[in-house]
Amino acid sequence: MAFIEMVEMLDILKRADYDGKKAKIMVKVVKSLHMNFGVRRSKDQLRKRWSDLKIREHDQYRRLRRVLQKCK
Template sequence: MAFEEMVEMVSILRREDYDGKKGPYTRPNMRKDKIMASVVTALEEKFGTKRAKDQLRKRWSDLKSREPEQYWRIKKLLKKREKRLRQQSKDPRTPPSHQPEAKYTPSPIPRPCPPNELEEGEVEEVCEISSPASDVLVVEGQAAEPFSTDSAQRLIGQIMV
């Protein structure tokens, strides 16, 4: 079992209080079985390795009893992570890459999809566009030449004035 997998397993087991240190629980065996099932699914999703519950129980037991220095290193790493996360959540100067992004919400009106039956060169009118005559600006004589950056800037300047 890789070190990263053990860190993930210990993180889940400590967070869920697998050993029952935070108080007596009713039906502790069922509770432990449910927690171990969540560890199995989490490890499979994150690392792609499926492990048996018994194998993970044995590894947890070995970590605590036979490999205390390894368990100590994992606990120390988890404490550092927790401290860093707490510090980032309190510090307003955290870089934007660490802050959750706002979700994009699409407009409530769905856009019509173009039909598949149209052949090349055909045009289907989706809706009628109407604008008052005062909003329309017709530029003549420039239709033959393509827009360049300079001509586009001049046109924008004329519109803005």
């Protein structure tokens, strides 16, 4: 997954206060990634990527958050 795609995903999930149980939010992420970048990812793939970012790849997660804070 490209960095800019992860930024888009993180932006949507943070705005909606995603906790892993709201399926409607993940549908928005899937549609947004397809419209903006032309990639098709399943909800399960994105859910796993979100979990990996928070738990295993915490440095990258912090870097993504910093990019989002600079944009706002």
